Amino acid sequence: MAGGQRQKFDNPVVEWVDSRLPVFTLMQKEYGVFPTPRNFNYFWNFGAIAMFMLVTMIVTGITLAMQYTSSTSMAFDSVERIMRDVNYGWLIRYIHMNGASFFFIAVYIHIFRGMYYGSYKQPRELLWILGVVIFLLMMATAFMGYVLPWGQMSYWGATVITNLFSAVPVVGDDIVTLLWGGFSVDDATLKRFFALHYLLPFVIFAVVFLHVWALHVTGSNNPTGVEPKGKQDTLPFHPYYTMKDTFGLIVFVIIYAAFVFFMPNALGHPDNYIPADPLVTPAHIVPEWYFLPFYAILRAITFDLGIPFTEVVLIEAKLGGVIAMFGAIVLLLIMPWLDTHPVRSARYRPWYKKTLLVFVFGVVVLGYAGSQPADKVYWQTCIGSEAACEATDAHHGAADATGHHDVAEKAPTVLKFDNTMLAQLFTIYYYAFFLVILPLLSRKEQALPIPKSIHEAVLAKSKAKETK
Amino acid sequence: MCADTAIKKDHEEGTRREFLNLAAGAFGALGTAAVVWPFIDSLNPAADTLAMASTEVDLSPIQEGQSITVMWRGKPVFIRHRTAAEIKSAEEVPVNALRDKEEDKDRVQKPEWLVMVGVCTHLGCVPLGQKETESKGDYGGWFCPCHGSHYDTSGRIRKGPAPKNLAVPEYAFLTDTTIRIG
């Protein structure tokens, strides 16, 4: 690394270490004087916040693991013991539990920042891909963590999600048996999930290291999307951004603490305080909130894909849903190649900005759709005679036991808009945004004039303020 | 490099070194696979899990029109003593109208006893319909609340996202009123 041209440190101990292993030089270079664009806004805080959350999860997780028991007969009780008997156990668990949510909040904002300001574009593609890999690993980690307390949602969430793999043609059932280590989600499953839940955060840590390494090769993007051209465009990371990051982190932690202390279960599901019961499925299974948009996409595929007008089914609904769900993340992965527009920042791309904000709105709606029962009806009207309409209504309530419906002379047409259709609508937009809108805008969109440099943009802004 | 190309010219079909590299590579890959396999297979069901794989059930207390649920391999098994009307409606369904085409008679050993794994073939929830008070769905059998699959009185999928009929486990009548599942 800095081998030859190392600067001497005044402190003799630091100097002794640094001349043998230049860690201080490294820190000084990467976090002290590191030239950072001078125009960051608060969106740039969330990387540091995510890092803080990862460390928080590891510290609270290890302390929980010292009290937790990963066998089906004791897991639920061991978590209750943590809550009631272990000193500050309730606090550590609530920090961990809400920490998962706040980790995802930070990461979702961080991803949005990347999309809005075009941080995924050349030369930061690999940096972006490593980020998506971290996101995938986080999802796996959080999913397995949620199984550990062995409540009803733990058990049934695990059952539904592992069963997704049975959709894989031919070897699906063998994969599921392999995942379970038995014939259902059971003791063997819980034990391996605990082992992996312990392991994966450290894998995440390693990928975060690569992510930050890649960042320090290309340097940070910034709100203008214009690369820094010289000293006048940057500030040393310390003290400018160490301070700004700390301030943002404090605000974030205040909100996080409000949840931990005053509404620790607001983001969770009450059914997870009922011990797992393999014989009773809860009426309405929902995953944790951060999975809801993807869950909605999974459920949106309710139809088989086949060759039209024949009975040949190529992809049955179940497999289609799984493909659509994983595909949604693959699209993020390849985003740098779908959007090849030369301008990075949405500030100067009016159409990209609008369609991206609609995309974000769509993801939020998908999240809502994922939280509601699939057959929930939002709007419905009946075209036909009043009597016939009433008859269909009555049938809906009480189905007759034999399956023979006595159909009225003229069946009325019922038009309705239900939750599945809502999810389908925004799933289409999700895919269209990546596969149609981005490539189209890459070729057609006329960008607004971009500033020549960062400091020019900064000066123009402060001048505008002065004249006001 | 130069020497290499010279040798290559002499041996159109590949050099001795290439052969050795290939053989060593293949040997290494096979060896690695042989080491990895025990680790993967250790994740498969263990011998004791497999050993618990059968259950005996006494059917005599189950009245006509009643159902019971027993555990087998960690999963619920539905045993229903079907009424004459249920059997009739199950047998009358034209097989061609079904998603997963199966005759009722192929799903039972004795028509009055329907034995099935009570796990929805969609994503594994336990369908409702075992208790009197529970919804039996549009076809009078079972209804899965998770994503709305309806099963008929033979446990066949009629409506909703599930691709298959409720599975019939391997079972045998030991006497007229006891069965062994598995």
Ligand code: HEM
């Ligand atoms: C990426 C970081 C992590 C995430 C996103 C995460 C997520 C979760 C989630 C969602 C739960 C369920 C909380 C509940 O409802 O009770 C959980 C539980 C648990 N986690 Fe983590 N975790 C992370 C890191 C760790 C680490 C590093 C360890 C241990 C070394 C750990 C150990 C545990 C234990 C023992 C439980 C069960 C106790 C409980 O339910 O509160 N976690 N985790």
Ligand code: FES
């Ligand atoms: S699990 Fe039964 S309908 Fe989805």
